[in-house]
Amino acid sequence: VMTETYFKQVYERIEAMNLAAPTARLLRRLILSNAYSVEVDKVGRILVPQNLRAFLQIEGEAIVAGQGEYFEVWKPVDWNEQMALLQDTEANNQRFATLDLSKNKS
Secondary structure (H helix, E strand, O other), X not given: XXXXXXXXXXXXXXXXXXXXXXXXXXXXXXXXXXXXXXOOOOOOOOOOOHHHHHHHOOOOOOEEEEOOOEEEEEOHHHXXXXXXXXXXXXXXXXXXXXXXXXXXXX
């Protein structure tokens, strides 16, 4: 789930793509056909539409994981598997070796 500001940025980039390009049309379909506006209620909850809950196979509880400009919704069992994967320090060293997360050296 993306913030409105971030979604608008993504939307503008998608709108600028060439509609004659099959890959651009596929991306457009993927992103825009699954986009829903959500509102937060007075206690901070959102309603996940039934078709998305069915797609995610969520019945009951869900995990909401913040990701900066968006958040992800996970089944608890799948989130636990993801966290187990991320807790493997040796694998992370190899997995993330090509990413430069060091401070600017300027």
